[in-house]
C-alpha cells in the first residue's frame with residue numbers, strides 16, 4: 098500500500114477512509130455483470146473495475162475489484178455501498194454530487210448527507226493531485242452507465 102499521506106486530516110475522516118480501505122465493502126468479482134467498467138489512474142497506478150447487476154431498472158448489486166492507493170480503494174468501497182436500489186439516473190446523480198463536492202461546489206440541492214461516507218473524502222480536496230484517486234470509482238460508474246445506455250440503444 099502506498100503511504101497514507103494525510104496525517105493532518107481530521108481524525109474522523111481519516112478513520113472512515115481507513116476503515117473502508119482495510120475492510121472494503123463489496124470487494125468482489127461479480128459473474129455476468131450488466132455494467133462493467135475498468136478505470137485506471139496513471140498518476141498513482143490505481144485501478145478500479147466497477148460492476149453492477151441490474152434488476153427491473155434498479156441496481157441490485159454493485160461490486161468492485163482492483164488495487165491502488167487507500168483513497169482510490171476506500172472511495173470504491175464507499176461508492177458501491179451507496180448504489181443498491183438506485184436507478185441509473187440516481188446513480189449518476191450520486192456521482193455528480195460527489196464530483197461537485199470534490200471540486201468544492203455544493204452538490205445539486207446542497208444535499209451532502211446523500212453522499213454518505215463519501216463525505217469523508219472532502220478532506221482530500223486539500224491534496225489536488227489525489228482528487229483523481231478519490232474520483233476514480235465514480236468516473237468508472239459514470240462511464241460504465243454511459244457505455245451500457247449507448248449499447249442498449251443500438
Ligand code: ZN
Nearest residue numbers: 141143166230
Ligand atoms: Zn491514488
